[in-house]
Amino acid sequence: MERGFRLILAASLMLMLLDLCRGSTIGVCYGRNADDLPTPDKAAQLVQQHNIKYVRIYDSNIQVFKAFANTGIELMIGIPNSDLLPFAQFQSNADSWLKNNILPYYPSTKITYITVGAEATEVNSTSLVVPAMQNVFTALRKAGLHKKIKVSTTHSLGVLSRSFPPSAGAFNSSFASFLKPLLIFLAENKSPFMVDIYPYYAFRDSPNNVSLDYALFESSSEVIDPNTGLLYTNMFDAQIDALYFALAALNFRTIKIMVTETGWPSKGSPKETAATPDNAQTYNTNLIRHVINDTGTPAKPGEELDVYIFSLFNENRKPGLDSERNWGLFYPDKTSVYNLDFSGRGSVDVITGANITNTNGTTWCIASSNASDRVLQSALDWACGPGNVDCSPIQPSQPCYEPDTLVSHASYAFNSFYQQNGASDVACSFGGLGVRVDKNPSYDKCLYMTTGSNKTLSTNATAIPTTSHSLAGKVHTSKSSWTFMISFLLFLAIDSIRGW
Template sequence: MCCGGVDDEDGDVADTQSFIGVNYGDQSSELPQPADTVNLLKTTTIAKVRLLGSADQSMIKALENTNIELVMGLDNTEILWVASGPDAASQWVNSKLLPYYPASKIIIITVGNEVLTAENQNVISALLPAMQNIQNALNTASLGEKIKVTTVHSMAVLGQFSPPSSGAFHVSFVDAMKDLLKFQSAHGSPFLINAFPFYEYKSNPTPETLAFCLFQPNSGQLDSKSNITYMNMFDVEVDAVRSALNAMGYKDMEIVVAQTGWPYEHSRDEVGPSLDNAKAYVGNLINHLRSNVGTPLMPGKSVDTYIYELYDEDEPMGPSSISDQSFGIFNSDSSPLYDAGLFKSSQNPIPPSPSTLSCPTLAPRSAGLWCVPKPDGISDAQLQEIINSTCNQKGIDCSPIKPGGACFEPNTLASHAAYVMNLHYQNSGSNPWECNFAQTATITTVNPSYGGCVFPSGSA
């Protein structure tokens, strides 16, 4: 396990387990006091906390002398500043880390979240210099060997992940990844990935896919190259990352799942989120980790995994849907939304049987999948930028949204953006990560076509 663990000496499951972590974000209107959150954590088997965004100093202090390991980080907006020179990095370390260490067991610093896929070239170029500057600041403080510096990636950094044995980084990220991995390998830093089987189900909402994503009984998926039959999507995603790292020559680099979870409420036209499904996913994931079976390519060792997230964040920084704000596992009064087996007093939840799993029926529903803008929270400037950048891509035909085209009317930015978003999504293989556009897009099963304007669709 990365940077040690905090299991009890006798291995009693009732105590914290080094591979179970949780994400904590502060973008909420009803957060409990940090001390109350720490008291809640002490009743669970959670051994690690990852602070989302920039370091929340009140939580860092509250976690002092608790033996709970801590991942803290720089927000994407801080990367350019820290990359500007050693003084900025030293200022960050001196003000946000040193006052609390070692009373707070800080083990990892994450420099940004999903930077490579955020499509901001300036920040992408600054990522490695920022990581190097933070590392040098830690070295100066004699902490370079004790605290690891890394960054967090989305699954979109992979060009493909199925079958897992063919996992490889997307060609557009290979050069940047080479430099990042070289740095991380030199300092023994883990590779952090956000892995959400929920989005795989969302892109292919069938009962079999749901069972596969929720660790429920299913027929499995055969990787013909390795001759391994996979029984859940979590293992597929993690092993695909393992294959991608192996292909780059980093067979010993540790993988950490920085975020994974399942929402319990859904937006209009969205399938998958429900309380039963969230309980099934998180509960079965915890059981899977506790089994120590590992993944087929990494057997006998549970990957350090941080559940997303402790509380709902209802004040997101950008456009979001109801499901985006519904990943919390606890209410603000510390009561659980569902029992996933994290309490020391209740570690073996009985997830819903497959027959009771919630798979919302939406009407009208067409046999297809489309990528469209989220219903609200997107500015005209964002829509225009999406149209401009997408229409400049090779193979994207935007003539239907030009004057005289079948999709020109209604002549609105939202309508035109929907057409080009979907065209990009379909041309990119209908992969769910291609329907992102800086978190302004969502996948729908409701056909947005109208009149003579036909939106291509992916199979549902």
């Protein structure tokens, strides 16, 4: 009876956690319109090095598929506009493409989305998109993959006839014959409405109406939507909400929005004065923080939003102004164009030396020495897994491996989780295994993090700012710490059940 009750409780908690612990995702677009880029395997290594979990490519390149095989990285792949006609004309073309280009590499290459065409309203190919999408979906259904791989298409913001104020957002009526069947398809198949959003262009093309700070998520003032009273502090949110209102106006309230491109160029033509490394760093850093915190938008507070940053590399063959070739986070030699906090958590201060006294209220979280090895091991496994803690410093030959004890390793992991989640009481509970202390546990070269740059420590040692290079997708830090504790307790419950 007791065992059955625990199983039911565990199942109930699991269902609740599936709903609560889903988080927004951040990915990167891997465009290859250049003649000086590293090979796909080198690009995949770079992506893995920075813990990027979501990548968008614009075709179904076999070499890219092979490079990302068995990495766990989720790929959004594309069917270019130039290939829409054969896909729209005959089902057999979609079937053959899936059989020859996708199935040989799936699921070792983790494909989760297929974009059929890109910004079709900009290139007058709208009549082909939905028929091609339907044929691709049918091919997936025949293969039993229609629930695992979602089909959609991407749009520019030009699909709207009006975007301000956000509550007046409306689709361009000239696209009605294209949009109606498209939205029906998306709603029926629970696929997202994909859009490319660039506040950079809004500022560049209308600097008298859009402030730079508003475009960069840096505005100290608010723009009021007169129809709803909602307050907007950045253009990104305003553009997202304009789309949500446009969808609602057509009674498609269940369709989620996914941002398949956004970013900021680091260099531009002489008249593109806002295209600088500083502005690119500011925009993307603020964007990442805004997204992974599940901030949502004024009209959709807390709404999850999946976003892809454009792009992985600068692409020297793209036509147009200089900015078109300078959207990359990395140069082709794989060095960073500018420093970017991929985690969105801000800088973390750590210090060298031991026996350092805390003078400003900073606290750390360590493992209780009274905990049993079995429970402590379970807690450590959870922190390094679902808890999203980087546990590489406690691996063999790394600075925090010695002393090789459960208490020492768990203390490092507990503190990392504690600091990443606001240094709250709940974040250090670990079911009673965590203990808050006001003395820095750092020793030798093993450095325990603190929360944010506002946590400075009094020390004669050198302060070393560090950041986590994680662009992980389903980021859990966006949820309140009690959700983590429920997840942890569920982990313990399942571990106990497994041990019966």
